[in-house]
Amino acid sequence: MYAIRQHAFGAPDKLVYEEMDAPAPGPREVRLAVTAAGVHLMDTVLRAGREMGMALPRLPMTPGREAAGVVDAVGADVDEAWLGARVVAYLGHERNGGYATHAVTSVDTLHRIPDGIDDDAAVTMIGTGRTAIGILEQAALSAGDVVVVTAAAGGLGTLFVQAARQAGAVVVGLAGSRHKLDVVLEQGANAAVDYTLPGWEERLDEVLGGVPSTVVLDGVAGRLGRAAAESLGKGGRHLYFGWASDEGHFASFSPQEFEKYGITSELAVGPTMFELPGGIRRLEETALQWASAGRVRPVVQSFPLARAAEAHHALETRATIGKVVLRPADGRR
Template identity: 75%
Template sequence: MYAVRQHVFGPPETLVYEEVETPSPGPGEVRLAVTAAGVHLMDTVLRAGRDLGMALPGLPMTPGREAAGVVDAVGAGVDAGWLGARVVAYLGPERNGGYATHAVASAEALHRVPDGVDDATAVAMIGTGRTAVGVLEQAALSAGDVVVVTAAAGGMGTLLVQAARQAGARVIGLAGGRRKTEAVLEQGADGAVDYTPAGWERQLGEALRGAASTVVLDGVGGRLGRSAAESLGPGGRHLYYGWASDEGHFTTFTEAELEQYRITSHLVVGPSLFALPGGIRRLEETALDRAARGLFRPVVQSFPLAHAAQAHAALETRATMGKVVLRP
C-alpha cells in the first residue's frame, strides 16, 4: 500500500509519499480501504514537533486521525458483518495512520456512514463536526443572539455559521480576504468582514450596525480573537475553542476584565467537550445525523494523498477554505 510518512519533525516537506507494508488488523480492530482522510490543524502542529505540553508521536509515523472508507478485513473478535461496510472513524490521538490507502481502526470507533452522506463529508463530521456540535450545545444560541464567528470560512466556522442562522441568530463572520468573505456570505451569514486590512474592527462595528454582539465563537485566538470579543456587550458570551492565529494561543480574559466588561468567557473544548452528556461518541453520531439531514453542509477542499505536504502548507498559510481532505 501507499502512505504518507514522516521520519523527522519539521516543515511540510518532511511528509513523503512511500510504499509500505499493508497493515493487518489486530484483535478488536478492522482495516479500512481509505477513501478520504481528514487533515486537521493539530496534524500540522504535531508534524512540526511543536511543544504543546503533550507527548509527540514516535517517528517514523503515518499522520492522520480521521478516516473514511470500506472495511476490507476484520481482526479476531470483530463481527464479520462489518466487512464491506462504508464507515468513518476517529482513529484516536495516539494511533494516527489515516494518510494512507489502508488504515487500521478500533471496531469500537466505527460509525456506518449514513445514506446520502459522501465520504469526505463523513470525515468532516467525525472530527470537526463533533467539535462544532459540542461548541453549539454549550453556546445555546437563540433567535435573539447576534453572533460573531472568527475563521468563518474554515471547517469549523462554516458549520457554526450555518447552525447559528438555523437558530435564527444574526451572524457576522470574520475571514481573511475577499474570496473567503464571499464564501461566508454564501453560507448564509448576514455580514462578513475581512480582517486582513488595518482597522478591520471598524468594519465589524458597521456590520453590527452600531450594536454589540451577544456571542463570539472564537477559533482564532490572539489579537484577532481579542478584538472580536471586544464587540460583546454586557452579558455577552465569549466561547473559545482554537488558537489558529500567528500568536498560537487562546484569547483569554482576567477575572477583573470579565467583571469590567460584564461578559463571560469559557473554553469549550478539552474537558468541557468530553464532559457533555453521552461523551464524544454521541457528538460524532449527532454530527453525522446533522449531515444526513442537511443541517451541516461542510465545504470540503480536497488534495490527492500524494500531495499531503501541499495540503499542510496550504492549511498553515490560510490558503484553504472549509475542511481539508486527502483522497487516495
C-alpha cells in the same frame, strides 16, 4: 499500500509519500480501504515538532486521526458482517495512520456512514463536526443572539455560520480574503468582514450597527480573538477553542476586565466537551445525523494523498476553505 510517512519533525516537506506493507488488523480491529482522510491544523503543529498541549508522536509515523472508507479485513472477535461496510472513524490522538490507502482501527470507533452523505462529508463530521456540535451545544444559540465567528471560512467556521443562521441568530463572519468572505456569505452569514484589512474592528462595529454581539465563537485567538470579543455587550459569551493565529495563545482577559465588561470567556473544548451528556460518541453520531439530514453542508477542500505536504502548507498559510481532506484514490494528481 501507499502512505504518507514522517521520519523527522519540521516543514511540510517532511511528509513523504511511500510504499509500504498494509497493516493487518488485530483482535477487535478492522482495516479500512481509505477513501478520505481528514487533515487538522493540529496535524501541522505536531508535524513541526511543537507539542501545544499534546505529546509528540514517535517517529517514523503516518499522520491522520480521521478516516472514511470500506472495511476490507477484520481481526479476531470482529463480526464479519462489517466486511464491505462503508464506515468512518476517529482513529484517536495516539494511533493516527489515516494518511494512507489502508488504516487499522478498533471496531468500537466505527460508524456506518449514513445514506445521503459522501465520504468527504463523513470524515469532516467525525472530527471537526463533533467538535462543532459540542461547542454549539454549549453556546445554545437562539434567535435573539448576535454571533461573531472568527475563521468563518474554515472547517468549523462554516458549520458555525450555517447552524447559527438555522437557530435564527444574526451572524457576522470574520475571514481573511475576498474569496473567503464570499464563502462565508454563501453559508448564510448576514455580513462578513476581512480581518486582514486595516480598521477591520471599525468595520465590524459598522456591520453590527451599534448592536453588541452576544456570542463570539473564536478559533483564532491572540489579538484577533481579543478584538472580536470586545464586540460583546454585557452578558456576552466568548467561547474559544483554537489558536489559528501565529501568536500561539488564547485571547485573555483580566478579572477586572470581566467585571468591567460584564462578559464571560470559556474554553469550549477538552474536558468541557468530554463531559457533555453521552460523551464523544454521541457527538459523533449527532454530527453525522446533522449532515445526513441536511442541517449542515460540510465545506471541503480536497488534495490527493500524495500531495499531503501541499495540503499542510496551504492550511498553515490560511489558503484553504472549509475542511481539508486527503483522497488516496486521486493518485498523484
